[in-house]
Every structure is written in C-alpha cells, then in structure tokens.
Amino acid sequence: MSRVQLALNVGNLNEAIDHYTKLFGVGPAKIREGYANFAIADPPLKLVLIEGHGDAGTLNHVGVEVENTDEVAAKIESATSLGLPIEVQESTTCCFAVQDKVWINGGELPWEWYTVLADAPTDTSLTVAPQMITLGAPAASCCGPQGCD
Numbered sequence: 001m002s003r004v005q006l007a008l009n010v011g012n013l014n015e016a017i018d019h020y021t022k023l024f025g026v027g028p029a030k031i032r033e034g035y036a037n038f039a040i041a042d043p044p045l046k047l048v049l050i051e052g053h054g055d056a057g058t059l060n061h062v063g064v065e066v067e068n069t070d071e072v073a074a075k076i077e078s079a080t081s082l083g084l085p086i087e088v089q090e091s092t093t094c095c096f097a098v099q100d101k102v103w104i105n106g107g108e109l110p111w112e113w114y115t116v117l118a119d120a121p122t123d124t125s126l127t128v129a130p131q132m133i134t135l136g137a138p139a140a141s142c143c144g145p146q147g148c149d
Contacts, residue, residue, distance in 0.1 A: 002071070003044035005063040005112070007095075011056030016049045032096045035123065048095060063112035069100045075113040078103045096123045 010016040017036050021027050023045070029039040038047040046065045054060055067074060079086050085105040092099055094114075101114030 001042075001044060001067045002064055003046050005046040005048060005065050005114075007046060007048035007050060007060040007062070009054035009056055009058045009060045010049045010051050013049060013051040016051075030119075032123065035096060037095065050112075054100075060113065062109065063114060066113060066115050068115050070146060072100050072102055072113055072115055075104070079104045087123070089115065093120045093123060096120050129134075 005080060012145060017028055020038060020126060023038050024038060024045075026040055029035040030037050032054075034051040036049045038045070038049075040047060046063075048060070050060050064075075065096075068074075076086065076088060079102065088105045089099070089103070091100050091103065092109070094101070096119065097116045098118040098120050099114045099116055101112050103110045103112050
C-alpha cells in the first residue's frame with residue numbers, strides 16, 4: 001500500500017505526539033530523539049514529526065512511501081521520461097531508516113518517493129537536505145527544501 005507522507009516541523013515533540021495520537025487514534029510507529037513517525041492506515045498517511053528543524057507548525061517535506069524498490073524505480077523512469085529534475089538516493093539513511101528513494105523537483109517544493117529497507121538507530125539526514133539535479137545537466141548548487149545549514 002502506498003501512502004502520502006507529510007513531515008512537519010514541531011516545537012515540542014511530546015506535545016505533538018500526544019495531539020496526533022488523539023487526532024488519528026493510533027500511536028507512533030517509531031520514536032527517536034527529536035523524531036517520531038506514525039503509520040496511519042485510515043486515511044493512508046505516513047506522518048513524520050521533526051523537532052528543532054524549522055519553525056514549529058511548518059512543512060518540512062512531503063513524499064510518497066511505496067512498498068518496494070521496484071516502485072521507486074518506476075517513479076524514476078516516469079519522472080525521467082517527463083524531464084523532471086531528480087536525485088536518486090540508494091541505501092541512504094533518512095528519518096531513522098535505510099531507504100531507496102528519488103527526490104523529484106519541478107513544483108513549489110520537492111517530493112520524495114521512497115521505500116524503507118531497514119530500521120536505522122541513528123540519523124544524520126535531518127541536517128542536510130537533498131540536492132536537486134537534472135539528468136544530463138551539470139549539478140546545481142542547491143541544498144533542497146530546507147536550505148543550507
């Protein structure tokens with residue numbers, strides 16, 4: 001099952017966990033320092049809460065979680081055929097998980113299509129945002145949706 005991912009910047013992680021647990025009727029699937037995620041079945045949503053990275057109440061990033069690497073590969077092929085700028089990341093650690101993903105640009109903010117390969121005990125991705133590139137063109141000096149730290 002695919003589901004939309006919304007990653008939100010929060011000011012107080014514990015308060016946010018309490019609020020969203022009540023709102024969706026399900027507790028977090030994963031909690032780490034400064035981070036929590038919810039795997040919500042109805043509506044199908046991966047809700048990610050990130051504390052201390054951006055103004056509280058703002059959008060951190062958006063994406064679509066898919067079931068496997070084949071679905072990521074299909075999105076890469078589709079985006080490439082449409083001429084959308086992409087960045088492919090294989091076996092990268094993000095959001096306390098090892099993932100295969102593609103970041104797709106071309107709108108107001110990048111979207112990620114990703115699959116989780118394994119859990120990860122640590123995460124360094126919350127300080128570095130993806131760099132967007134266009135296939136066949138030189139890489140731009142861009143730090144992605146969160147800017148450069």
